[in-house]
Amino acid sequence: MSDSTEIKKTGHLFSKSRLLSGIQCPKRLFLEVHFPKLAEQNDAADTRIKTGHQVAKVARTLYPDGVMVEYQDDLSRAVKKTRSLLAQEAREPIFEGAFTSSDVLVRSDIFLKVRNGYKLIEVKSSTKVEDYHLWDCAIQSWVIEDAGYPLENVIIAHIDNSFVYQGNDDYDGLFHQEDVMDSIQGYMAEIPDRIVKLKKVLDSDEPEIGTGAHCKNPFECPFREYCSPSANLPEFPVSCLPRGGKIVKELLEEGIIDIRDIPEGRLKSDVHKRIRRVTVRNSPELNKDAGQSLRRLGYPRYYLDFETIQFAVPIWKGTRPYQQLPFQWSCHIEPKPGELRHKEFLDTTGQSPLTDFIGELLGCLSQNGPIFVYSHFERTILGQLAEMYTNQAQKIQKVIDRLVDLLPLAREHYYHPKMKGSWSIKAVLPTIAPDLDYASIEEVQDGTDAQMAYMEAIDPETDEIRKRELARQMLEYCKLDTLAIVRLVKFFQEG
Numbered sequence: 171m172s173d174s175t176e177i178k179k180t181g182h183l184f185s186k187s188r189l190l191s192g193i194q195c196p197k198r199l200f201l202e203v204h205f206p207k208l209a210e211q212n213d214a215a216d217t218r219i220k221t222g223h224q225v226a227k228v229a230r231t232l233y234p235d236g237v238m239v240e241y242q243d244d245l246s247r248a249v250k251k252t253r254s255l256l257a258q259e260a261r262e263p264i265f266e267g268a269f270t271s272s273d274v275l276v277r278s279d280i281f282l283k284v285r286n287g288y289k290l291i292e293v294k295s296s297t298k299v300e301d302y303h304l305w306d307c308a309i310q311s312w313v314i315e316d317a318g319y320p321l322e323n324v325i326i327a328h329i330d331n332s333f334v335y336q337g338n339d340d341y342d343g344l345f346h347q348e349d350v351m352d353s354i355q356g357y358m359a360e361i362p363d364r365i366v367k368l369k370k371v372l373d374s375d376e377p378e379i380g381t382g383a384h385c386k387n388p389f390e391c392p393f394r395e396y397c398s399p400s401a402n403l404p405e406f407p408v409s410c411l412p413r414g415g416k417i418v419k420e421l422l423e424e425g426i427i428d429i430r431d432i433p434e435g436r437l438k439s440d441v442h443k444r445i446r447r448v449t450v451r452n453s454p455e456l457n458k459d460a461g462q463s464l465r466r467l468g469y470p471r472y473y474l475d476f477e478t479i480q481f482a483v484p485i486w487k488g489t490r491p492y493q494q495l496p497f498q499w500s501c502h503i504e505p506k507p508g509e510l511r512h513k514e515f516l517d518t519t520g521q522s523p524l525t526d527f528i529g530e531l532l533g534c535l536s537q538n539g540p541i542f543v544y545s546h547f548e549r550t551i552l553g554q555l556a557e558m559y560t561n562q563a564q565k566i567q568k569v570i571d572r573l574v575d576l577l578p579l580a581r582e583h584y585y586h587p588k589m590k591g592s593w594s595i596k597a598v599l600p601t602i603a604p605d606l607d608y609a610s611i612e613e614v615q616d617g618t619d620a621q622m623a624y625m626e627a628i629d630p631e632t633d634e635i636r637k638r639e640l641a642r643q644m645l646e647y648c649k650l651d652t653l654a655i656v657r658l659v660k661f662f663q664e665g
């Protein structure tokens with residue numbers, strides 16, 4: 171058992187997530203406790219929490235005899251209830267058991283009695299054990315053992331992404347279990363000292379800690395805007411240099427924060443040199459040869475874009491956890507130069523859209539003509555569909571063979587200072603077609619918004635009016651994406 175005698179009661183009650191915040195950055199913990207209103211809304215964190223709840227719910231179904239400790243908002247009752255269940259020598263697994271020791275309170279996903287002690291199972295929605303999971307388990311284990319329950323096994327149950335869902339709510343095999351008891355010993359030994367130090371942090375002035383890699387590791391900190399206000403950033407921050415980890419760090423250490431202040435000859439990568447050159451000149455660079463290969467292509471022409479969703483817990487038969495599953499496509503068709511038609515597909519029933527998705531797409535794309543896309547993504551998704559629908563594989567392969575990816579072309583031949591180191595369609599479009607504006611679509615302005623809208627639309631609790639509105643915005647968004655590809659081809663061709 172851990173020695174907790176040095177930890178004085180201070181009135182600061184730490185939850186596991188607070189301690190994890192303090193381990194990421196003591197200043198983050200200080201701000202969370204004393205100035206929580208400074209935190210920004212973090213959609214990624216909200217989605218992560220939601221996914222975590224879904225995954226834990228499925229994990230519980232694998233223990234049908236389990237007993238849930240409710241009292242989510244009354245932690246002292248939850249602790250008492252857990253104690254009483256364990257005092258009964260219950261053999262049933264306990265869900266959400268609450269334990270406290272030395273001002274730290276934890277709740278465990280699944281806790282059960284085994285031969286000579288207890289087994290703790292922490293359920294994770296990731297597909298492998300990460301370092302911060304070990305901290306997470308170490309904190310829980312330290313508190314649980316300090317509270318008088320010796321652990322025999324500490325298990326991380328994470329998603330096995332080779333699992334294929336066979337339907338009927340059968341999730342046996344979804345989790346891979348890894349015993350981390352030995353791996354967490356070193357972390358557990360550090361915990362008393364960490365608690366003492368973090369309690370001091372809370373009773374002192376705001377710690378002076380600068381921003382850095384720790385602000386994103388393991389997760390994006392919600393106080394980034396407070397610690398490093400974007401208003402203080404120059405128009406062309408050096409952090410825009412793509413894959414610039416080492417050089418960006420060096421430049422910042424030298425006090426160079428603006429791309430325009432980087433001395434000539436300082437950068438090695440050709441891409442970085444081009445970004446600097448164009449930014450200093452403040453004038454876009456387009457290689458006139460870029461359009462040559464495009465001008466040679468015939469008609470009809472197709473401009474295609476997919477939207478996809480991933481589920482940690484697969485809901486459609488024959489699919490895997492985190493598989494990219496397409497639910498929507500948009501296609502602009504140009505039968506002859508300048509004549510444009512549009513077709514689209516979106517399924518918000520919540521049933522698997524895959525069969526109709528590919529069937530209608532093959533019908534839309536007919537037999538010949540280049541299909542313009544902007545990324546490798548459509549090729550990957552079509553490849554997966556060819557594996558799933560073997561009877562259509564040949565037809566799908568013919569579609570794959572017609573794809574013309576504009577992203578490498580744009581990367582090689584075009585850069586505008588306003589792209590700020592990015593060749594994403596959202597970065598390129600305002601520089602070539604400022605009249606096409608995603609901001610006019612209120613709620614769906616990027617792929618993540620489209621995924622969130624889709625999740626809401628297929629939720630049985632969403633009413634029909636809201637569903638229709640979400641579908642309208644999703645269709646408008648995807649249509650704009652393919653119209654952007656039309657304009658991009660035109661831009662390159664006209665050079």
Ligand code: SF4
Pocket residue numbers: 194195196197198201379380381382384385386391392393394395397
């Ligand atoms: S932004 Fe960085 S420095 Fe500021 S509190 Fe968060 S982790 Fe700490």
